[in-house]
Amino acid sequence: MANNTKGRRDFMGMALGGFTALGGIGALYAMKRTWDPLPSVKAAGFTTIDLKDVQDNVLVTEKWRGKPIFVLKQSKEMVAKAQNEIGKNGKKSINRLIKIGDNYYMVAVGLCTHLGCIPGYNPEKEDFLCACHGGMYDATANVTKAPPPRGLDIPPFKIDGTKLVLGEAGPEYKKMLADGTTLAV
Amino acid sequence: MAHFEKANSIGEWLDQRLAVETLKRVLQTEYWIPKNINFLWAMGMVLAATFGILLISGIFLLMYYQPNVNLAFDSVNYTIMSQVGYGWLWRHVHGVGASVVFLIIYIHMFTGIYYGSYKKGRELIWLSGMLLFVLFSAEAFSGYMLPWGQMSYWAGMVITNLFSGGSLHANGLVEWIRGDYVPGQAFLNRFFMLHVLLVPLAIIGVIVLHFGTLRIPHVNNQDGEEFDFAEAAELYKAGNVKESKVIPFSPVFLSKDVLVMGVYFLFFFYLVFYHFEFAMDPVNFDPANGLKTPTHIYPEWYFLWSYEVLRPFSTNIGLIAFATAQVIFFMLPFLDRSPNVAPASRRGAFQIWFWLMLLDILVLTFMGKLPPQGIWSTVGLVAALTFFALWIALPIITKFEKKL
Ligand code: HEM
Numbered sequence: 001m002a003n004n005t006k007g008r009r010d011f012m013g014m015a016l017g018g019f020t021a022l023g024g025i026g027a028l029y030a031m032k033r034t035w036d037p038l039p040s041v042k043a044a045g046f047t048t049i050d051l052k053d054v055q056d057n058v059l060v061t062e063k064w065r066g067k068p069i070f071v072l073k074q075s076k077e078m079v080a081k082a083q084n085e086i087g088k089n090g091k092k093s094i095n096r097l098i099k100i101g102d103n104y105y106m107v108a109v110g111l112c113t114h115l116g117c118i119p120g121y122n123p124e125k126e127d128f129l130c131a132c133h134g135g136m137y138d139a140t141a142n143v144t145k146a147p148p149p150r151g152l153d154i155p156p157f158k159i160d161g162t163k164l165v166l167g168e169a170g171p172e173y174k175k176m177l178a179d180g181t182t183l184a185v
Numbered sequence: 186m187a188h189f190e191k192a193n194s195i196g197e198w199l200d201q202r203l204a205v206e207t208l209k210r211v212l213q214t215e216y217w218i219p220k221n222i223n224f225l226w227a228m229g230m231v232l233a234a235t236f237g238i239l240l241i242s243g244i245f246l247l248m249y250y251q252p253n254v255n256l257a258f259d260s261v262n263y264t265i266m267s268q269v270g271y272g273w274l275w276r277h278v279h280g281v282g283a284s285v286v287f288l289i290i291y292i293h294m295f296t297g298i299y300y301g302s303y304k305k306g307r308e309l310i311w312l313s314g315m316l317l318f319v320l321f322s323a324e325a326f327s328g329y330m331l332p333w334g335q336m337s338y339w340a341g342m343v344i345t346n347l348f349s350g351g352s353l354h355a356n357g358l359v360e361w362i363r364g365d366y367v368p369g370q371a372f373l374n375r376f377f378m379l380h381v382l383l384v385p386l387a388i389i390g391v392i393v394l395h396f397g398t399l400r401i402p403h404v405n406n407q408d409g410e411e412f413d414f415a416e417a418a419e420l421y422k423a424g425n426v427k428e429s430k431v432i433p434f435s436p437v438f439l440s441k442d443v444l445v446m447g448v449y450f451l452f453f454f455y456l457v458f459y460h461f462e463f464a465m466d467p468v469n470f471d472p473a474n475g476l477k478t479p480t481h482i483y484p485e486w487y488f489l490w491s492y493e494v495l496r497p498f499s500t501n502i503g504l505i506a507f508a509t510a511q512v513i514f515f516m517l518p519f520l521d522r523s524p525n526v527a528p529a530s531r532r533g534a535f536q537i538w539f540w541l542m543l544l545d546i547l548v549l550t551f552m553g554k555l556p557p558q559g560i561w562s563t564v565g566l567v568a569a570l571t572f573f574a575l576w577i578a579l580p581i582i583t584k585f586e587k588k589l
């Protein structure tokens with residue numbers, strides 16, 4: 001074939017290739033967005049829980065965004081114990097508690113920070129054990145034995161009288177985030 | 186248009202239009218297989234047949250399965266198991282097939298390792314085979330989600346959490362994979378799509394590739410002997426069948442494959458009819474519950490060895506160990522530095538390496554099933570460390586291997 005058509009063929013090849021590549025990138029973006037959680041999933045992210053009737057050292061499990069939420073009201077002795085406790089990752093246990101009036105509550109996502117099993121609470125020993133790989137937490141859900149790298153994550157919360165709104169970040173939660181007591185969930 | 190003569194038979198008519206005679210020659214009667222091989226070389230066709238059985242049983246399950254978090258469990262455990270005529274058969278065939286296919290994959294892999302069938306021109310056979318292993322793993326995992334029992338849910342939870350990368354805390358990625366904060370409807374639907382369409386499609390494609398990579402290097406033989414296939418084929422075609430080192434794939438070799446398959450399917454259907462329960466975890470007969478973890482979470486037996494590599498370490502090291510274990514077998518052709526293509530029994534230190542590796546994988550498998558306590562934790566840790574030590578030792582011992 002004549003050499004003088006080669007330049008034109010190359011040009012058409014590159015032009016078509018360029019547009020195809022652009023379209024390909026666009027399609028990849030669309031595919032990524034299709035895998036994203038739906039807006040309805042994102043929006044159903046608020047739950048209000050009432051802490052009025054919770055008993056000392058009795059674990060209550062609520063549900064938020066499909067995840068179990070642990071609520072554990074601390075007795076006087078438990079608060080005193082938490083004052084001096086430091087987790088495996090160097091964080092103070094006492095900072096993890098939420099104070100409402102004169103009462104202290106542990107509120108956390110009940111999924112092990114290792115790989116997400118639900119740890120079980122032992123009220124006598126006042127600790128949590130994760131049966132999956134043997135991780136342990138104290139009564140404030142601070143980590144005391146690996147493999148979990150940190151205490152149970154604390155969900156965003158806002159205090160509203162004796163109620164907690166989960167999913168909304170109030171000043172007390174923002175402080176916990178800022179000093180590294182919990183990571184964002 | 187090309188010129189067509191009147192055909193005298195259906196075969197001729199097809200041959201004129203599709204060149205079926207050429208196809209038959211290239212793919213069957215003149216695709217040469219060495220004589221010097223044993224029943225272990227039938228495992229590839231056993232795998233192909235098992236995949237066919239999974240496909241057929243899967244199609245019938247698909248007629249009644251409901252990919253919906255409220256319906257999935259009952260559609261499998263009630264509708265398919267007790268309402269659909271012979272529904273139990275498809276389910277038991279599918280479950281047993283998914284389990285046994287891994288047993289055969291492991292035999293097939295270790296046969297390749299033993300005879301050095303991943304070297305010198307056969308690297309692509311090995312790499313495409315490993316790709317098939319990864320795809321079958323994805324297929325088995327996504328299928329395990331579908332009955333939406335307790336093990337489905339919690340295996341889904343734990344395995345997708347691996348993608349948070351430990352301290353990287355990549356929750357966004359985990360939620361993206363799930364399409365939700367926890368495994369839910371979006372999760373079940375997308376794993377259903379992967380299980381019944383995308384992954385099987387990829388598997389079929391890679392099986393074709395795997396066969397293609399065999400064509401030029403040919404299959405290995407029991408002595409790793411390199412010989413002239415063209416010459417041996419001429420000898421066979423000239424009628425010197427006895428002296429020739431090769432036989433045609435079909436019908437000669439295939440008839441041997443079929444014998445092995447026959448024995449295999451006796452075993453297979455014995456399991457399907459009398460021992461299907463080994464492939465059905467009792468915990469998965471409880472419907473999924475996001476607020477309650479089963480006491481012990483463990484994967485199906487074929488993932489136990491890599492799970493045990495993850496378990497004894499802290500989060501980050503465990504993740505790195507697990508990720509490495511998943512891909513390290515891909516590296517075998519490049520980490521084995523010896524040019525010898527020969528059975529392990531003639532390769533000195535490599536023979537010890539082979540049996541230690543096999544033993545270590547068995548120990549890891551048994552430990553993965555036991556709860557992580559006391560002496561079992563220690564044995565598991567030692568076996569996990571041995572696994573990595575063996576891979577570090579491989580290039581060194583093969584570098585010093587005597588040339589045969
Ligand atoms: C294209 C082929 C396939 C189709 C259409 C298919 C379809 C299905 C369907 C509808 C189910 C849900 C019903 C049930 O749980 O019994 C299922 C389950 C399952 N599939 Fe497949 N499948 C295919 C191939 C495979 C392959 C190749 C494997 C494994 C290597 C596999 C592994 C599994 C597993 C482990 C389950 C769960 C079984 C159970 O718990 O009973 N599937 N499959």
Ligand code: FES
Nearest residue numbers: 112114115130135
């Ligand atoms: S998931 Fe809790 S220790 Fe691994």
